[in-house]
Amino acid sequence: MRVNLLPEEVRSHIASGEVIEGPAECLKELLENSLDAEATRVEVEIVKGGKRFIGVRDNGMGIPAEDLPKALLGGATSKIRTLEDLQNLHTYGYRGEALHAISLVSRMVIRSRFYQEEVGREVRVEGGKVTSQRAVGMQVGTHVEVYDLFYNLPLRKAFLGKEDRERRRIYHIFKALALANPSVFFRLEAEGREVFRLKPGDIRERAEEVFEERMEHLSFEEKPFRVDLLLSLGNTRKVPFLFVNRRPVHNKELIEYLKKSVGRWGLCICHISMPPYLLDVNVHPKKTEVRLMKEGKIREIIREALRNRHSLRPPSLSQERAVYAQDPEFVGIIDNTLIVAKYGDYLYFFDQHLLSERYNYEMGMSAEEACGMSFKAGDRLGRELARELLRRWLHFKNREVCPHGRPIYYRIYLGELYRKLGREY
Numbered sequence: 001m002r003v004n005l006l007p008e009e010v011r012s013h014i015a016s017g018e019v020i021e022g023p024a025e026c027l028k029e030l031l032e033n034s035l036d037a038e039a040t041r042v043e044v045e046i047v048k049g050g051k052r053f054i055g056v057r058d059n060g061m062g063i064p065a066e067d068l069p070k071a072l073l074g075g076a077t078s079k080i081r082t083l084e085d086l087q088n089l090h091t092y093g094y095r096g097e098a099l100h101a102i103s104l105v106s107r108m109v110i111r112s113r114f115y116q117e118e119v120g121r122e123v124r125v126e127g128g129k130v131t132s133q134r135a136v137g138m139q140v141g142t143h144v145e146v147y148d149l150f151y152n153l154p155l156r157k158a159f160l161g162k163e164d165r166e167r168r169r170i171y172h173i174f175k176a177l178a179l180a181n182p183s184v185f186f187r188l189e190a191e192g193r194e195v196f197r198l199k200p201g202d203i204r205e206r207a208e209e210v211f212e213e214r215m216e217h218l219s220f221e222e223k224p225f226r227v228d229l230l231l232s233l234g235n236t237r238k239v240p241f242l243f244v245n246r247r248p249v250h251n252k253e254l255i256e257y258l259k260k261s262v263g264r265w266g267l268c269i270c271h272i273s274m275p276p277y278l279l280d281v282n283v284h285p286k287k288t289e290v291r292l293m294k295e296g297k298i299r300e301i302i303r304e305a306l307r308n309r310h311s312l313r314p315p316s317l318s319q320e321r322a323v324y325a326q327d328p329e330f331v332g333i334i335d336n337t338l339i340v341a342k343y344g345d346y347l348y349f350f351d352q353h354l355l356s357e358r359y360n361y362e363m364g365m366s367a368e369e370a371c372g373m374s375f376k377a378g379d380r381l382g383r384e385l386a387r388e389l390l391r392r393w394l395h396f397k398n399r400e401v402c403p404h405g406r407p408i409y410y411r412i413y414l415g416e417l418y419r420k421l422g423r424e425y
């Protein structure tokens with residue numbers, strides 16, 4: 001992208017402030033640059049939780065060789081030229097300071113080849129000073145390497161978290177941007193081991209790959225707003241992810257609202273699309289705290305989207321207690337595949353896939369839908385959902401076979417078990 005020096009008027013409008021708190025913030029800036037450059041493939045490598053090394057390689061449009069030093073100078077961005085541009089932002093970056101900020105506090109190597117050029121250029125910077133430049137042969141795209149973050153600021157370096165903690169923060173940022181950009185291939189390698197390899201897909205496929213859980217996708221649109229919700233059926237409760245126009249954002253009120261209205265679900269990912277002029281991303285220098293105009297409208301749309309959820313839903317606690325006594329007695333789950341329960345004089349082994357498939361079928365889905373929407377063998381159900389399934393099973397029209405005719409369970413007569421053990425039943 002062509003890099004322009006911003007006029008002072010624009011620069012002063014952009015909240016300044018320290019951007020790079022640690023490796024995760026550094027990675028965030030690099031990833032955002034790659035995405036802004038329209039990369040379809042982004043590969044990340046970190047060493048020692050990013051404290052020793054962070055590398056991001058992309059196949060985006062690259063930076064023209066003559067602009068590369070400018071990009072490192074600070075105040076240089078290819079993304080906006082005027083104040084109006086700020087109000088219609090479609091890119092992640094716009095301040096033209098991230099690369100500069102990183103280069104000041106690390107040893108950085110940046111290699112880039114602009115898509116209209118035959119060769120790439122490599123610039124090495126240490127503590128903000130360019131130490132070497134040369135032409136390099138490379139594919140179109142950009143490769144940024146950041147070594148020894150805060151090597152020249154011992155105090156800030158001392159305040160970095162333990163390796164594990166920094167690594168977790170890195171994963172969080174990586175996941176957030178990967179969830180927001182499902183059509184981009186992402187890969188992350190940490191300490192020499194591949195941790196994520198995410199194929200391009202839609203938002204649901206991406207979420208399922210990132211969390212290795214089945215997700216339900218609900219959406220509702222009322223122009224010019226659209227909400228897409230992804231809910232996991234697992235029951236480990238996590239803080240919802242919120243995105244506005246593909247940007248991971250914080251908005252405390254909306255997060256609280258999501259938690260409240262989604263109820264006892266595992267994971268919730270909420271994508272909101274709306275015209276950029278209806279949000280104010282400039283509230284926070286890190287661009288993550290967003291104020292939304294028409295927040296009430298957005299809540300309404302979330303509510304509408306949730307109304308459409310129709311597959312398995314975890315029970316409320318009070319319901320659970322009320323019926324527990326007469327229900328099959330949940331014994332356990334084996335291999336995340338078999339639900340074991342005692343009911344009457346039998347020990348039952350249910351196939352969790354077939355059982356949930358039957359359930360969805362009984363709820364009115366076609367056999368094909370039911371199959372696609374159901375838990376698979378290997379999915380982590382949790383005891384709450386297993387119990388709920390067992391309870392529902394009692395009221396099935398057909399308790400014996402799945403929609404394709406496979407038996408849902410295998411059972412053993414308890415008298416037989418007892419007899420084998422030399423006991424009377």
Ligand SMILES: Nc1ncnc2c1ncn2[C@@H]1O[C@H](COP(=O)(O)OP(=O)(O)OP(=O)(O)O)[C@@H](O)[C@H]1O
Nearest residue numbers: 033034037071077078093094095096097098099142
């Ligand atoms: N991976 C990349 N691919 C192509 N161009 C890039 C890449 N990284 C940086 N650039 C160019 O360098 C410029 C400076 O990047 P930098 O991240 O410092 O600023 P910015 O993205 O414009 O704004 P912000 O500071 O808000 O991130 C960008 O405007 C862009 O033109």
Ligand SMILES: [Mg+2]
Nearest residue numbers: 029033093098
């Ligand atoms: Mg940037």
